[in-house]
Amino acid sequence: MRKHTTAAALAAVSALTLAACSSATPGETGGEDGGDAAESIKIGIKYDQPGLGLQEGSDFTGFDVDVARYVAAELGYAEDQIEFVETVSANRETALQNGDVDMIFATYSINDERKALVDFAGPYFVAGQDFLVKADDDSIEGPEDLEGKNLCSVTGSTSAQKIKDEYASGVELVEQPGYAECMTALESGTVDAVTTDDIILAGLAANQADPSAFKVVGNPFSEENYGVGLPKGSDQCEAINEAITKMIDDGTWEQLITANTEGTGYEFNAELNPPEPAACA
Known part of the structure; x- marks a missing residue:
């Protein structure tokens, strides 16, 4: 999660993202009638979390960002169809309810209070x-x-x-x-x-x-399941869960974690990760 990732790590992430983008044709899952996908998708992320969601000029980096790109590609969106929107913790539910974003990848822990207001796909990571x-x-x-x-x-x-x-x-x-x-x-x-x-x-x-x-400190005392925030009643949960499962199975998930945490000394909890996406409601 360093401010400047190594060239090798950036190359790995870029290759993974391009591979993901080539795996789906726009419209495969984007339209209810099987037609073309929407022209763009608005994805909420954090702008101030190095290694997870960070904006530097026009560049967006981090694990959440890379997962969002992978999932969007599986839903049929090309890189230039993704619009990243800053979504701070206090405004995540409001952003989904108001239609400011279509989905959120922003260290968004799944809990019952939030599930009363929005839907979740995932989880795609478990932190502490x-x-x-x-x-x-x-x-x-x-x-x-x-x-x-x-x-x-x-x-x-x-x-x-x-x-x-x-x-x-x-x-x-x-x-x-x-x-x-x-x-x-x-x-x-x-x-x-x-x-x-x-x-x-x-x-x-x-x-x-x-x-x-x-x-x-190094003494985590909770399990935080990072989910993909969705508007209440969204029909995208199953497609997103399929994309997350594919990302884990094809090895991309672990490569993205490694690329985005290199040099920090961080090691993910292998007993909890990678997670298994929960069944959609």
């Missing part, structure tokens, strides 16, 4: 909630250690509230609009820790000017 702290801070080893401390997370994320509700009622929650602001607060000492999923934290640390100044 953890903490990012300064490298010399050994006072935080688990969620119970946040009692009386300041904890940062982004607006719309459930991570920090979960700690307050279940582990440390005296924690002081500090919400910021994005992870960049949380990192600034951590660096300045305004907060003691940043919490979200381990794979996100690894990318945030690796993207700093001095990555050695921070560390992921």
